Amino acid sequence: MILSADKLGFSYPDRPxxxxxxxxxxxxxxxxxxxxxxxxxxxxxLLRCLAGLSQPNAGKVELDGRxxxxxxxxxxxxxxxxxxxxxxxxxxxxVRTVVEMGRAPHLGLFDVPGKExxxxxxxxxxxxxxxxxxxxxxxxxxxxxxxxVQIARVLVQAPKLMILDEPTAHLxxxxxxxxxxxxRRLVETGLAVIFTTHAPDHAYxxxxxxxxxxxxxxxxxxxxxxxLTEETLSQTYGVPIRVIRSGNHITCVAEIDRE
Amino acid sequence: xxxxxHQKPTRSLAAxxxxxxxxxxxxxxxxxxRYPVEPLTVIKVIAAQLLPVSPDWPPVVTSVVLxxxxxxxxxxxxxxxxxxxxxxxxxxxxxxxLVSPFTLGVSAGAGFGAxxxxxxxxERYATQACAFAFGLLAVAICFAMNRFFRLNSTIALxxxxxxxxxxxxxxxxxxKYVADPNSKLPVIEFxxxxxxxxxxxADLVPVLTVTIPSVxxxxxxxxxxxLLAMGDEQASIMGVEVARLRLAIILLSTLIAASAVSIxxxxxxxxxxxxxxxxxxxxxxxxxxxxxxxxxxxxxxLIIDDVARTVTAAEVPLGILTALIGAPVFxxxxxxxxxxxx
Numbered sequence: 001m002i003l004s005a006d007k008l009g010f011s012y013p014d015r016p017x018x019x020x021x022x023x024x025x026x027x028x029x030x031x032x033x034x035x036x037x038x039x040x041x042x043x044x045x046l047l048r049c050l051a052g053l054s055q056p057n058a059g060k061v062e063l064d065g066r067x068x069x070x071x072x073x074x075x076x077x078x079x080x081x082x083x084x085x086x087x088x089x090x091x092x093x094x095v096r097t098v099v100e101m102g103r104a105p106h107l108g109l110f111d112v113p114g115k116e117x118x119x120x121x122x123x124x125x126x127x128x129x130x131x132x133x134x135x136x137x138x139x140x141x142x143x144x145x146x147x148x149v150q151i152a153r154v155l156v157q158a159p160k161l162m163i164l165d166e167p168t169a170h171l172x173x174x175x176x177x178x179x180x181x182x183x184r185r186l187v188e189t190g191l192a193v194i195f196t197t198h199a200p201d202h203a204y205x206x207x208x209x210x211x212x213x214x215x216x217x218x219x220x221x222x223x224x225x226x227x228l229t230e231e232t233l234s235q236t237y238g239v240p241i242r243v244i245r246s247g248n249h250i251t252c253v254a255e256i257d258r259e
Numbered sequence: 260x261x262x263x264x265h266q267k268p269t270r271s272l273a274a275x276x277x278x279x280x281x282x283x284x285x286x287x288x289x290x291x292x293r294y295p296v297e298p299l300t301v302i303k304v305i306a307a308q309l310l311p312v313s314p315d316w317p318p319v320v321t322s323v324v325l326x327x328x329x330x331x332x333x334x335x336x337x338x339x340x341x342x343x344x345x346x347x348x349x350x351x352x353x354x355x356x357l358v359s360p361f362t363l364g365v366s367a368g369a370g371f372g373a374x375x376x377x378x379x380x381x382e383r384y385a386t387q388a389c390a391f392a393f394g395l396l397a398v399a400i401c402f403a404m405n406r407f408f409r410l411n412s413t414i415a416l417x418x419x420x421x422x423x424x425x426x427x428x429x430x431x432x433x434x435k436y437v438a439d440p441n442s443k444l445p446v447i448e449f450x451x452x453x454x455x456x457x458x459x460x461a462d463l464v465p466v467l468t469v470t471i472p473s474v475x476x477x478x479x480x481x482x483x484x485x486l487l488a489m490g491d492e493q494a495s496i497m498g499v500e501v502a503r504l505r506l507a508i509i510l511l512s513t514l515i516a517a518s519a520v521s522i523x524x525x526x527x528x529x530x531x532x533x534x535x536x537x538x539x540x541x542x543x544x545x546x547x548x549x550x551x552x553x554x555x556x557x558x559x560x561l562i563i564d565d566v567a568r569t570v571t572a573a574e575v576p577l578g579i580l581t582a583l584i585g586a587p588v589f590x591x592x593x594x595x596x597x598x599x600x601x
Contacts, residue, residue: 077498084492090354091488091543109478112546150372157497187309251424 002064002161002192003027003050003080009058010045019045021058023219025211027192029160032183034203034224035065035196037213038237043196044085046213047165050194051082064160077105080161081154083170087146092137095130095149096121102156117156129178144170151182161187164195168202180205200228200241204250212236225250273541277554281336283559284565288332291569294323303331315360326460329488334458334466335564338519339340339529341470343556345512346530347450347520347537348477351488352508353413359531360516363420363509366527367427368397369520374447381443386450387462391469394517397423398509413491413505453524453578454566462522469518471509477549480508484545526560526578528585533559535592 010022019042027033035043048054050061052068061068063079081102099121100113107113125131128148133141138149147170154162167183168176183193183206197203203210203224210228211221214236220227233241233252241256289301295506300316304324307314314321345360353362361367372393376386401419410416438444477484483504486494491501516530536559537551 005307051496053492073495073500074498074536077496082496084496087490087493089489089493090356092350092484097485097544098489101489101497104483107429109483112482153497 001026001028001062003194004062005050005059006062008046008049008056008061010042010049010054010056020213020219023059023211023220025050025221027161027194029190029192030187031209032187032195032207033221034198034207034210035194035213036198036203036210036228036236037196038215041213041215043213044165046080047163047194047196050125051080051163052076053082074105077157077159080163081157081159082163083147083150083154083165083167085165087141087150090138092139094134095136095138096134098138098149099124099152099156100162102153104159121152121158124152125149125156127151128182142170144172144175147171148175148179151179159191160190161194164167164193166196166198168197168199176202200233201251203228219252228252262344270541270547273547273551277540277551281554281561284561285332285336288335288557288561289324289328291565292323292328294319296320296324300324320438329562330458330460330463331455331568332561333555334455334463336523336594337463337466338455338523338526339533339560340553340557341474341515341519342526342530342534343537343552343559344474344477344549345515346556347534347545348484348508348512349530350534351484351507351545352512353417354488354490354536355372355413355417357531359442359527360422361525361527361530362417363401363513364423364427365394365513365516365526366520367424367431369394369517370451370501370525371427372396373429373450373524374431374438376444377446378434378438379451383462387465390506391465391517391521393427393511394520397427398446398513398517402509420494449576450524451578452576453526453581454567454574454576455523456568456574458522466522468514473514474553476511477508477515480504480511481545481549484508484549488543488545503598524576524578526581528581528589529556529560531585532585532589535589536546539592 004026006024011017012019023046025033036047037043045054049056052061052071055069063076064069068076068194096118100117103113103117103120122131122134125134128151130145130148130152133145133149134202138146141149147167151167168179171179180202187193207224209221210224211219212227212232213219217235220232228243230243231240233243237254241252242255243250243252271314286298286301290296290298300320301324303312304316304321306312308325334368339475342360347361349358349360350356369390372391373386376389381385400423401416404419405416435447438447483499485500486497487501487504487508494501533556534548534552537548537555540555541547541551560577561580563584564577567575567577569578
């Protein structure tokens with residue numbers, strides 16, 4: 001087990017309501033877990049807890065069998081990497097420099113990345129099909145491109161678990177498909193992936209298991225096709241949703257009346 | 260497709276420029292002043308300190324070069340380079356273009372410390388020591404406040420700097436109010452305006468002892484600064500112990516700024532403007548930005564000090580000149596949108 005979360009609960013210090021509680025989740029190498037739920041239900045907060053950036057109020061997170069709270073940031077960063085929903089910086093670093101930064105947890109405090117890290121970075125960029133952006137300014141590329149750069153950074157970081165917060169949010173239709181294919185290739189090499197999304201289709205396509213967060217029900221986790229039923233989806237999002245199967249593909253549509 | 264930032268050929272050209280420029284200005288600065296000295300003689304006098312060169316120049320030349328001009332030239336370079344590298348680091352840590360090494364109250368604390376020492380002791384070295392100590396104290400209070408109120412944001416730290424700064428400024432005003440207007444007050448005022456006119460080798464020793472290791476420390480952390488500049492969360496994700504690294508960088512930068520102020524008085528603008536100039540020249544990557552800021556800062560203040568001691572008979576204080584030259588330069592950059600900030 002790479003990551004295991006046991007009975008997590010979280011609430012913000014000055015607000016009484018629980019964001020989530022009694023949430024348990026395990027993930028092993030080569031597994032994909034999708035986190036689904038309406039806006040504001042606490043998906044990003046959960047990911048931050050799993051990545052050790054926020055401390056849960058209840059329960060514990062273990063990374064590779066060791067308590068998250070006892071690990072240093074470099075130790076965590078060698079095991080897991082998070083890609084936030086969006087990222088901005090005021091400094092116009094070039095894309096290659098940003099990707100090279102992913103190597104930090106493997107280097108000493110006073111080390112500077114050498115040629116081999118540059119090569120890793122360029123290889124990661126071309127894996128993601130954005131090799132042409134290597135010398136572009138990180139501040140001037142689009143949000144979708146920045147997200148791909150962040151994923152390239154994760155490849156250089158070489159963790160066992162990649163946590164992605166809405167990785168497809170800024171991607172165009174073709175890039176979404178490319179992205180899903182890329183994740184599948186990475187998973188075949190043994191990488192574990194947790195991602196959030198607003199597209200249940202991506203859960204069907206990619207996720208072995210899905211965790212559903214909703215406001216009125218306790219968190220539910222299980223094999224994607226068993227969890228993502230018309231009933232659960234309709235309940236979670238509060239609108240009638242129909243699941244459509246065609247061949248190997250499963251998709252779903254919200255059936256809101258157009259008057 | 261976006262244009263590439265900073266190609267390799269311009270990069271090595273910039274490196275050559277940044278190494279040769281301070282050396283050239285360093286040597287030229289010895290030629291300026293009331294007592295004329297030949298360029299070749301300057302090189303010989305300096306070389307004689309390290310190599311066995313038999314002197315073929317009058318002893319007064321040695322005195323002018325080594326005792327009068329050398330401390331001053333070195334002080335200008337150390338203060339200018341130090342404030343510029345500290346400013347670049349502060350701007351990186353706070354991810355804010357309007358931050359300078361004085362943002363957390365170093366200059367206000369040092370001003371108060373210097374004024375108190377002038378009132379109580381009147382000795383040069385006491386003024387220098389108190390300025391340094393109170394400069395550090397002001398920043399320490401900022402951090403203590405941040406910790407006490409459990410604030411974690413860098414913005415809160417900057418606001419803390421504003422509070423501590425105005426507190427020490429008020430205390431300084433109080434000291435000025437009670438100072439003897441015929442003897443002590445002008446000394447305090449002159450110190451606050453910034454000057455290197457009476458720097459001696461003895462004053463320089465403690466400054467160099469603090470500044471050189473601190474600068475080397477910052478240079479050693481130059482790539483880590485890139486990570487920190489990406490944002491706290493992003494840096495954490497990439498395995499940086501953010502709070503510890505930030506503290507280390509602010510501590511080293513503050514040591515540099517406080518020791519600079521202790522010898523020169525309050526010289527503004529260098530720590531704010533020069534990092535921007537350096538960024539225009541070599542880009543935002545701290546691996547190149549820090550050496551560039553160091554070099555440009557040293558050149559900038561040395562030129563200004565040369566102007567201060569040659570152009571006018573009654574020396575214009577440095578703090579005034581840096582602002583008179585710095586403000587229009589900054590305005591020009593701002594107007595042309597060359598600062599590279601969103």
